[in-house]
Structure formats: C-alpha cells, structure tokens
Amino acid sequence: MGGHMHEPGNRRSNGEAIQLRSVSRRYGSGHSTVTALDQVSLSFSQGTFTAVMGPSGSGKSTLLQCAAGLDRPTSGAVTVGGTELTRLNETELTLLRRERIGFVFQAFNLMPCLTAEQNVALPLRLAGRRPTRARVREVLEQVGLGGHARHRPTEMSGGQQQRVALARALITRPEVLFGDEPTGALDSQTSREVLKLLRSMVDSEEHTVVMVTHDPVAASYADRVVFLVDGGVNGELIGASADAIAARMTRLEAAPC
Template identity: 70%
Template sequence: MNSMQAVDLTSVTRHYAHGVTALDDVSIGFGAGTFTAVMGPSGSGKSTLLQCAAGLDRPSSGRVVVDGRDLATLGDRKLTLLRRDRIGFVFQSFNLLPSLTAAQNVALPLRLAGRRPDSQQVRRSLASVGLAERMHHRPAELSGGQQQRVAIARALVTRPAVLFADEPTGALDTGTSREVLRLMRDLVDRQSQTIIMVTHDPVAASYADRVVFLADGRVYGELQDPDAGQVATRMLQLEASC
C-alpha cells in the first residue's frame, strides 16, 4: 500500500446560497492504492466532498490536490483534461448508451478525448472486471451487475489515478452488490487502484480499508479495517447526535 496521497484536501469549505455550508474546514487525505468509504447522515456533505475532491465543484476556500496537481491552479480547460485523463467516475445509474456494445461503451472516453481506441486496451479493461467475453453485448443483454462492471471498466480505461464511486451499488440487489464490491476490493488489492466511495450501506463500507464519517459538513472520525456491525453502530450514534 502506497503512503503517498492520491487526493489531499486542506481546510476545504464550500458555501452555497442562503447561508448553507456543505463543507466546513475539512482536511483529509486519501492514500494512493487505498479504498475509502465516505458515510454520513443525509445532508452531511458526502456528495459535496466527492465533487470537490474530484474537481467537479470548486471549494469556497481551501486546497484540493489530486495526483499531485493543485486544482486551484488549473484553469477550466486543464481541469477538464485532468478529470478526463486522471479521474474515473462510477455512479448509481450505470449511464451506458443502450445502442453501443460493452466494448464501445468502454471506448467512449477515449473517443471523446479524440483518441483512437486501442482494442487491446478496451479488452484489457473489460477483462479486469471479468467481462472480456461479453464485449459485443449491448446493455439490454447484460444483468444490472454486469452493466455496472462495464461502467467500472469504462472508468478504468484511461488508467485513472483515482476512481470516485457515488453509491455504486445503490441500484443493485444484495447478491449483485457484493459481486461489484468484491471487484472493487480486488482492483485495490491487485492493481493498487485508489477508490473513494460514497455509500449509505454499512456492508458496502466494510469492503473498504477505512470509513470516514461526515456530519454537518465536518469529519466526525473514521474506522480502520471496518466490519459492517461497527459501521452500523457508528452511523446510529452519529444520526442520534445530529
């Protein structure tokens, strides 16, 4: 496990209109090659943390460094390039184009970047999620879990420094969720992929190396090598105190 920080937030605050403070002086690092789950009650700032860390939203104050780049020093074009080349995204909805095959969906980020997709690169990305043999199937011919794995392969095809996942198992049944979570755990263990995942599910969080808890826009502690019971107990305590 690498001790370097893939993502580092220092004194990050994010204000919105009407006096809403979504993040309040948050300082936290995410080590390269680690799997972190971010949890907290509704309105705790989880999504804002993810958006600021991924360069999708600019903080009102503070510093965000991703893959050694200070996002505040990047103009819109350079920030777009960084997100395209060094950051991967997986969401609850798979966001696959129904008319394209699995391979074509995975190749899409390369095409959008004006690069000619390398068929071997696309195949390797699908193989990394166990779907090389389904590369010519369209989304309608795949299960929900397989569609999410295609979405993960698409996020990984540019070999990003960080993979951000926002409720990646939220639309899946229990068995399929575990399948996707085992895959994500394997990506960290075998390929040293850095993953930061927002989730509300204590079982999903138990696949991570650590869980960071947010409430009212602030960090309220963390758990290392968590189990689902510990996470659930901490969440109950956090919700009771809010």
C-alpha cells in the same frame, strides 16, 4: 449484519493520491447561505480504498465532487497527485478529470445504442484518442466481462452494466476512482460481486478508490471509513466490520442537531 472485514496495512503506501486542506463549500449568500463542507482536511493514500459515510445532508456528495474536480471549493485547496485543482482553469480541469480520474455512479450512465466495448472506448474517443481493441478487451477481462464485448446494455444484467461502467472508468488508467453509491441500484449478491471487484483492484492493481455509500456492508470492504456530520469530519474507522460501521452510523443519526 456480518459483512466483509478487511485488514489494512498489507501494502506500502506510495504517498497521497488526494489531499483536501481546509476545504469549505458554501452555496447561496447572506442569510440564505448553506455550508455543505466546513473546513474539511483529509488525505487519501495511493493504493487504498476509502468509504465516506454520514447522515443525509452531511456533505458526502459535495466532498466527492470537490475532491474529483467536479465542483470548486469556496475556500481551501484540493490536490490530486501533486496537482492543485484550485489553480486550474476549466479547460485544464476538464483534461485532468478526463485523463486522471475515473467515475462510477449509482446510475450506470451507459449509452443504450452502443455495445459494451463501444461504451468502454467512449472516454478515449471523447478525448480524441483511438482506443486499441486490445486495451478495451483488457479492461473488460479485468471486470470479468471478456465474453460480453458485443452485448448492448439491454442484453445485460444490472451487475454486468455496472461492470461495464467500471471498465469505462478504468480505460484511461485513472489515478483515482470515485464511486457515488456505485452499488446503490444493485441487489445484495450483485453488490458484493462489484465490491469484491473494487477491493481486488485496490489490492492487486493498487488503484485508489473513494466511495460514498450509505450501506455499512459496502463500507466494510474499504480499508477506512470516514464519517461526515454537518459538513465536517466526525472521526473514522479502520478495517471495521459492517456491524461496527452500522453501530457508528446509528449513533451519528441519533445525535441531537
């Protein structure tokens, strides 16, 4: 399991895109309380690519949801580009997510009746803005789908559909792009193509990407891999190979509860 190895540090950081300070997330109450995140403090610098890994139930998705403003922490603070999410009401939070955050999930979540360009334009239309055809074509070109603007999802491969989902996430020029297993439904070759695309967006466009994954090869495209265990941070690796990441995950999964 070789994988891609990235040497970080070739870009100057412009500051913190996201900060989590002592973030906890608990569900339920009394004896049935489940602590999904336990006093997590993490920061993600602008123009970097971070992978988040951990055994099943370690809090990966909860971390992503709290960092992206999809879920509210029970305690602690989350700041995106200087705005503290925990101080916003639901309307303000919705606007912030719509205008400043992009999402790509394992399921492509495309509208089957719409063409690629219509799917990409959807976030702006939902926000009451009229997207220009030039901007829509620009992001489709960015993800290598300039010639597929009028194709519907059923006329595209899984990898092409995920690229449309990526273009849709980029149309608003988000400060941070969050991915929850974005290559989970793709074969290894197509997965590599999407990961190279994410990597190039960080390198050439200085996007900030935070990706939850279970795949050491996918994680090896990141500058940094953060490991979670039982809702807490359990170290990180910088510029690691897929083999080193896999070995770390094997140790974490084998550790006694």
